[in-house]
Amino acid sequence: MRILMLGWEYPPHISGGLGTACEGLTRALARQGVEIDFVVPHLFGGENAPHMKLMDSTRFAPPVTAMGSSEPRYEEQYQQPVPGAHAESILEELFIPGEVSPERAAERKEKAAAALGGEKGLIRTIRIPSYLSPYMKGLPTRKVKKKRTLPGGTTVEEEIEEFDLETGQSQTQGIILRTLKHAEDLLPAGIRALLPHSLSDDSQGGHYTGDLFSEVGQFTARVLALAKERKYDMIHAHDWMTFPAGVALKALTGLPLVIHVHSLEYDRSGENGNRQIEEVEKIGLDGADTVIAVSHYTRGLINQRHGTSLDKIAVVHNGVYSKGAIDQYRQERNWPSKIVLFLGRVTFQKGPDYFVDAAARVIPHIPDVLFVMAGSGDMLPKMVERVNELGIGSNFLFTGFLKGQEVEKMFSMADLYVMPSVSEPFGISALEAISFNAPVIISRQSGVSEVLSHALKVNFWDVEQLANLVISVLKYPELRQDISVMAGEEVRRLRWDASAVKTAAIYSKTLARFARR
């Protein structure tokens, strides 16, 4: 089975849990024998994805040769393995220090061989000859007036520059662009409105910067170019940013579409969410053949917010990978005070204010505690202010945004991880914290609380109970000891492999249903 998967980010350049979840799921799906081409708006280098084809949407190239020719339609350039940074990072992951069993050692050796090229001598990272920007730029354009309906319903008329296909020089380019135009006609208005008038040359466009909607449109347009080139069985799109592309691809190719909801606009912003985004979500949910939700919590929310039938929504919980670096960091831990950690975006969704308020109640009882808020977000200034107001600055630390190893180090220093999310579709960070041996307190309003028994749970608004639990974990060492051991065992059972098995079954079911039509 070959899946065209659409994502928005991929580790290590991630802004939230989405990229991590995509990595975990695709690795495990690959082990299930699922072949995946994974497209993200942009790659930054340093991504490590030997298990699939990871593609940068800005590099998309329809063939230089004409469509329908017997020439290879699609040029795959495999990188020769270089014992450089890429290979090293794999080795690092494979050869963690410490004692290993003979079986484990053999397994690692095998993996390393595969990663370094193995039988084929190839690392399966694809680089596609860049096409869009140079070719598009070469085309003549003309100015036309066009009406455009914006998401939300407003119609504007604007003069735009359009490629002049009539006088276009290359037949190939013409076909490609006509294909794009044709696809456009098949699209729901909401998505059509998102499509760009021209493809931007800005291949540096980072995610979540600038105008997100135009980026979503750019991504959609670029992804459409890919569809004709490779045969897929299914499209799998992760979160609203890729839904337009998913729906558009479905319209273009007739392939079944699975959309995967990692979070909803409601989770991020509550009732005051962005209407445009909610509309895009709705288009994706309506257009999908199957919806995957990361928790029963999210499944219910999708049904409530968008009216999607529950029959159409399957639940696949996220998994977790244990990190090899724990022991190393563990030994470095010599912080004098107890650390209570909040790690994540400092936004409404994550409930940072409840964390601060709970801290204020804990500190009088445990004077040597340090509350750490790691991350940044729109509520950060307010949190800093609140901490000052409460006069707990000497027990409170803001680290700003952490990444990569800093995150791991932070987790491993924590005596307790708190996730007081107001609305959390899953909350993979809680599993990460556990894999670093930290006990966790999670809000009941989180998907992860469905899969974790060995965690302390609290309603996010119940600051007093949150404070009570924090104090208890710090005061009663037996509790910390038991809960981290039990949770560790529990998390080891929450393997991505289980999620992948479920996902593969959903693929098969969706295909079967699709074939009957």
Added chain:
Amino acid sequence: MPSVCFYFQVHQPYRLKHYPFFKIHQDHRYFDHDKNSGIMKKVARKCYLPANQAMLRLIDRHKGKFRISYAITGVAVEQMRKYAPDVLQSFKDLAKTGCVEFLGETYYHSLAGVYDEQEFQAQVAEHAKMVQEEFNYKPTVFRNTELIYNDRIGAAVGALGYKAVIAEGADDILGWRSPNFLYDSTTPNLRLLLKNYRLSDDIAFRFSNQGWADFPLTAPKFANWVHQVSGNGEIVNLFMDYETFGEHQWESTGIFEFLDHLPAEIMKHPDWDFQTPTQVVDRYRPIAPISFGRTVSWADIDRDLTAWQGNHMQRSALQQAFDLGNEVRSRNNPAALDLWRRLLTSDHFYYMCTKWMADGDVHAYFSPYGSPYEAFINYMNVLTDFRQSVLNLKPNSDKEART
């Protein structure tokens, strides 16, 4: 002439109320009056009242040939008195039939037998006094909390003058031997009645299990299994929670009909009758001594103490609670002593059990807490308050603590 010996455990703990850290030094009322009252009333309606009525009817119908025994904990009797006096009255009615034996145990259903022998003796005496007062009965056979037993506990029970102890017929203790005989313990003049756990659990756990090969269980079928013991056993000890009737096995499963027909089916075989533990001890000769080298209980598949002291939280909480013993007793403050003893009730520690898997479900079912960790936290907060505040109160000022 072989006998069936029925024994039922009747117990309800004083469940703690939600007691966050911030209540320490502020609030010395530890128990959840509403929850305890609600549970007692619910169990009374579903189990105690209909089951007692059924037992009375059977005793009446079989003209005294149907006999049973109970161990009712002191804390259960207190709560009956407070929340469901009709239940207590119906037990008294049963006592008057002369067909019912009441066993001795610790008043507070505690693990004192494992942790504190002095405390154990005090709680056993208090329980015997209660049984005498309420049911006009002097216990002569002992049943320790959750059938927890080892040779050392046997010695302690023997020293208190009991004739026999009932215990779990654990496979590793019995070896090739059968639970269907009376045994000697390692303490002189102390007999052992061992639970036939297969037949007991057929009723207590498997009765309504539709996946069980022998489902549905009928009275003739069960009586037939009992009758098969003829010739290679003298007693069949059926020990179970009384809540089996109507609470664990709901009325809709047909458990009461089963109970109603069982005595007649068993006594269809002219050799078989019903005896209480003391009658068993008086009638049969012990066939051999048997030693309990390890501590055995009737809980879970492990049949050991891991349901109460299987993790760090439980061991620490138990240790800290029992460590207060000398201090509490030395204060000569009956209210504080009673309060402390209520905190020794084994259920508090059972709620902290993290042996999830198959058994964990049972723990979760009975627990008033969201998780064993919350159970631990709540208990430790209460114990901290008890240690830091209540122990230092003047005897007069802490009457309010007895709620």
